[in-house]
Amino acid sequence: MKxxxxxxxxxxxxxxxxxxxxLAGELAERHEVEILSVKRHKDAPFFAVDPRxxxxxxxxxxPGVRHLLxxxxxxxxxxxxxxxxxxxxxxxxxxxxxxxxxxxxxxPREVIRLAREWGRPPVPGPIRRFYPRxxxxxxxxxxxxxxxxxxxxxxxPAVHAIPDALPPGPWPRSxxxxxxxxxxxxxxxxxxxxxxxxxxxxxxxxxxxxxxxLYGGGPEEKRLRALxxxxxxxxxxxxxxxxxxxxxxxxxxxxxxxxxxxxxxxxTIVEAxxxxxxxxxxxxxxxxxxxxxxxxxxxLVPEGEDEVEAYACALLTLIDDERRRRGLAAGALESxxxxxxxxxxxxxxxxxxxLR
Numbered sequence: 001m002k003x004x005x006x007x008x009x010x011x012x013x014x015x016x017x018x019x020x021x022x023l024a025g026e027l028a029e030r031h032e033v034e035i036l037s038v039k040r041h042k043d044a045p046f047f048a049v050d051p052r053x054x055x056x057x058x059x060x061x062x063p064g065v066r067h068l069l070x071x072x073x074x075x076x077x078x079x080x081x082x083x084x085x086x087x088x089x090x091x092x093x094x095x096x097x098x099x100x101x102x103x104x105x106x107x108p109r110e111v112i113r114l115a116r117e118w119g120r121p122p123v124p125g126p127i128r129r130f131y132p133r134x135x136x137x138x139x140x141x142x143x144x145x146x147x148x149x150x151x152x153x154x155x156x157p158a159v160h161a162i163p164d165a166l167p168p169g170p171w172p173r174s175x176x177x178x179x180x181x182x183x184x185x186x187x188x189x190x191x192x193x194x195x196x197x198x199x200x201x202x203x204x205x206x207x208x209x210x211x212x213x214l215y216g217g218g219p220e221e222k223r224l225r226a227l228x229x230x231x232x233x234x235x236x237x238x239x240x241x242x243x244x245x246x247x248x249x250x251x252x253x254x255x256x257x258x259x260x261x262x263x264x265x266x267x268t269i270v271e272a273x274x275x276x277x278x279x280x281x282x283x284x285x286x287x288x289x290x291x292x293x294x295x296x297x298x299x300l301v302p303e304g305e306d307e308v309e310a311y312a313c314a315l316l317t318l319i320d321d322e323r324r325r326r327g328l329a330a331g332a333l334e335s336x337x338x339x340x341x342x343x344x345x346x347x348x349x350x351x352x353x354x355l356r
Contacts, residue, residue, distance in 0.1 A: 001031045004089040006099050010037035013046045015267030019164040025050035026345040038076050047244050081106040091352050097122050104130040112355045114138055121151040132156055135355045140164050141290050165344035171274045172251035176326055179210045182253035184246045185268050187218030195308050196259035197227050202312035204236040207319055212237045251275040255318050258288045266291045273336040278328035280314050297332040
């Protein structure tokens with residue numbers, strides 16, 4: 001079977017890209033798989049792509065590359081619909097509503113067309129108009145399935161929830177004996193790393209032998225470094241930079257901390273669970289609660305008044321109770337089983353077969 005997965009860019013450090021790369025590699029065991037990147041802005045992708053997977057792009061946006069048409073969204077849309085109209089594949093999976101609308105409009109009808117969705121349904125106009133032409137919509141969570149089912153109604157395509165895939169195993173496993181709290185992702189305001197730093201200032205005051213490692217990068221770095229200086233956390237907080245092997249880095253930690261206000265995709269949490277590391281997060285709408293089960297694989301802290309102090313207390317609870325920490329670690333490994341690449345790919349293949 002020829003399978004094409006379309007992403008805005010396969011070259012960035014994003015959880016959705018990580019998920020697509022993981023799935024493509026597993027599907028390539030049995031199928032001819034291509035990742036089609038609308039744009040290419042770097043020489044090499046951030047995450048390693050399985051050599052059996054063909055990686056192609058429509059627009060080369062690297063510095064110094066000249067184009068006949070001016071830069072902009074219109075050029076990308078034209079390039080995409082031109083490619084879709086002559087697409088030679090059995091299955092097409094798109095990973096953004098804008099891409100899925102284009103697929104519904106321009107892809108030959110003999111191609112099975114699926115929309116992979118992570119976020120909340122966007123402005124419904126184009127969705128309700130064009131999504132009925134698709135064969136299925138595939139959110140990553142049960143909450144997403146419910147939301148998309150309500151939006152599309154009886155006239156829409158079938159909606160199936162399939163989780164994201166971890167990298168092929170075996171996964172590195174934490175020994176749970178390092179005095180390290182880790183976190184990772186894009187350093188943007190929505191991730192709310194500032195409240196994690198303020199909470200860890202309380203932790204560092206009481207347990208000065210523990211360290212916080214931040215993996216990633218983004219526009220918030222300057223502000224976060226200034227906050228570390230303000231809180232006098234130079235010897236306790238370390239900016240580790242970007243890594244394509246977040247799973248391996250999390251395996252060096254004993255706790256993974258998530259401070260985001262929303263965690264729609266959740267690949268960071270999934271990778272932490274795969275390493276057998278309990279997760280502490282805020283119980284925000286569409287947040288870590290999509291993946292963290294309190295008392296089984298981590299802890300959730302209510303948002304609101306005194307949230308920073310409550311979060312610090314949750315971290316200290318696991319720091320001081322090694323037995324509980326190890327119990328949650330075992331639960332994390334059990335929770336991660338549904339994200340095993342082979343299991344996730346099998347569910348996609350079952351869906352492909354049913355739609356054919």
